[in-house]
Amino acid sequence: MSSSVLILLLPFISFVVSGIWGRKYLKNFSGILGTVCMLVSFILAASVAYNYFFVTGRVGGQYLGTIPFEMNWLRFTNELSINIGILIDPISVMMLLVVTFISLMVHVYSLGYMKGEERYATYYSFLSLFTFSMLGLVVATNIFQTYVFWELVGVSSFLLIGFYFQKASAVAASKKAFIVTRFADLGFLAGILVLSYYSGSLDFKEIIARYTDPANPHLQAIATASFGGVSALSWALTLIFIGGAGKSAMFPLHIWLPDAMEGPTPVSALIHAATMVVAGVYLVARLFPVYAISCPAALHVVAIVGVISAAFAALIACTQTDIKRVLAYSTMSQIGFMMFALGVSKYGGEEGLGYMASMFHLFTHAVFKALLFLCAGTIIHHVHSNELKDMGGLRKSMPLTHITFLLACLAIAGIPPFAGFFSKEEILSAAFQHDPVIYWAAIATAALTSFYMFRLFFMTFYYDGEKKAEAHGHDDHSAGHSSIAMTGVQVVLAIGAVVAGFVPFGQFVSSDGFALPTHIDISFSVLPVSLSIGGILLAMFFFYKKSDKAIRISEGLGSVFVTLKHKFYIDEIYAFVTKKIIFNLIAAPAAWIDKNIVDGMMNTFAKATEVFSFSLSGWQSGKVQSYAAWFLAGVLSLVLISLYLLQLL
């Protein structure tokens, strides 16, 4: 199965080729190159998936992980070496499919969207780098490989957010994203070290085998070791989850995600909606047996953080006026759903429904959220603005985007029979079985989801007559909008958003590898679906026609609305903590010590040497004859001294 290696190598080749030669020689070809590489990658991934799920993967009714390729990469000692390889198991195959498919869609879409861009080749090379890193992350056989590729996706995300580096806000956003996720990765690294210190192995297979068997000495060692009254295992898993929470924009490490929307919109669709931000979910799912069997406390943390993030982001999304920011908060909210679905799940059988639901939602969410972002990209391309107030009434000039956006909104709102309905139902029923508080919070959040998504939908396509902005006279706009690449991708993804829910997902992916039959219970679905429809109707009531109803309500809410509008002042709190506390109390004194004591010492040495050498430099007169005179005087005095010493004088 060397084709699985090729899945990774193709984007890497595309990255290297268009990265090195793209700007000079392959200015327009690099887009095609990247797209073709992705297409082949996707076909290979699909064949790997077909082979795994239908031919070779199932052994005795259970899907087990196989490793078609592995090599020793870094060898430190006989016991400590780091491998790099490809792990094929249900979730990694599912992620391979999702990543290659969404990446292919985004590559094709960008052919139209980024046309005429000055750094077109650079864009494609970054996109390929990202795809390569993400694929390496999902197929990682050991936790260290995950970490390496984890950082690589962080770097490519940084590069792509800051793609328009002439814009100060894009630069700030890319730095913010990088620093916040790096900060979270510190937790991840610490977690890896603790986890592998006690397990004696970095391999996922080994870690899971050793930490899920109660009789295993490794598990006993890590469970009895404690720090601050909490076992080392809980620490390790919580720290690893902090890394995942940073990447997946979970509260309170979510602040980078809305700002990351400064990047080109297809990038937001690929990285900040469909693939990279679910890496945290994927990480927890990867170590899920350890969480579920040996450390339910850490899993409980995952559930709580997930549900808080879901509700928190949904509330904020109702007040934002930037189309991409609304989508960013909705992404955060949906990832919260995935997280708490994992959090309420248990290992194995029916009890593992949450795990399956989480992966299912990851799968469907990738499709419809990518579609939402790409539609938003088309809209932004059309009106040349991100602000909802510049939109309105677009249904006439953009009929196709209108339809695809509507399908995606229905999917995310969980209206049957669209994709989001199936996965969200599974999540809600998993929550219902295990934790009523989380269930009710989730139901409320799901209703809010449909409200804010349809608020976005109506404000974009109805609400008001189309603005006759001067941008509409532009020459490039008609060429941009009618691009076949962009509309074609929207149609493909819209079909995906309709049919993705019908995949019998539980047959393929479940917590223990055995098929988990999924069934939709009509009586259970009534409440969430009717709440979602209620949300849609409410949004319709406020935003179908231009009126001041919404404004009056928001004024009526007073400080609550202002707090939401300012995203609960989380950014301000961070700014306060970093600028006022960390900067003034730690950074400024440290800088003073560095400047005055460390540097001061060095400067004193340098000054002393300088003064001393200047005092000597007068000797270097450049007069050959005076040198010769000194030389002769020296020789003569040496002769005299030696004569004296030899008692000859």
Add this chain to the structure above:
Amino acid sequence: MNAIPLTHVLMVSTALFFIGVYGFFTRRNLITMLMSIELILNSVNINFVAFNKYLYPEQMEGLFFSLFTIAIAAAEAAVAIAIIINLYRTHSSIDVEDADELKL
């Protein structure tokens, strides 16, 4: 033949050496300085030949060394004159005081 004692010859060579040193220190003209160096070298040659002749008449090393010195002096003169010519081309002067770019 041995009427002239060794010390006399050494007096001559010492006188020659210091005449050369004096010329090297006081002259500003590079060619004259070069000539002074030749004087110093020749005083050494006289010493070689004299010591060979008076102390070890059966051996030839002193003579060989003076031959070497002459050969090296010739090579050195060629190099030095090439330098002086280049100096003249760039500075329009062969005064040693004018070639002082290397000082701080």
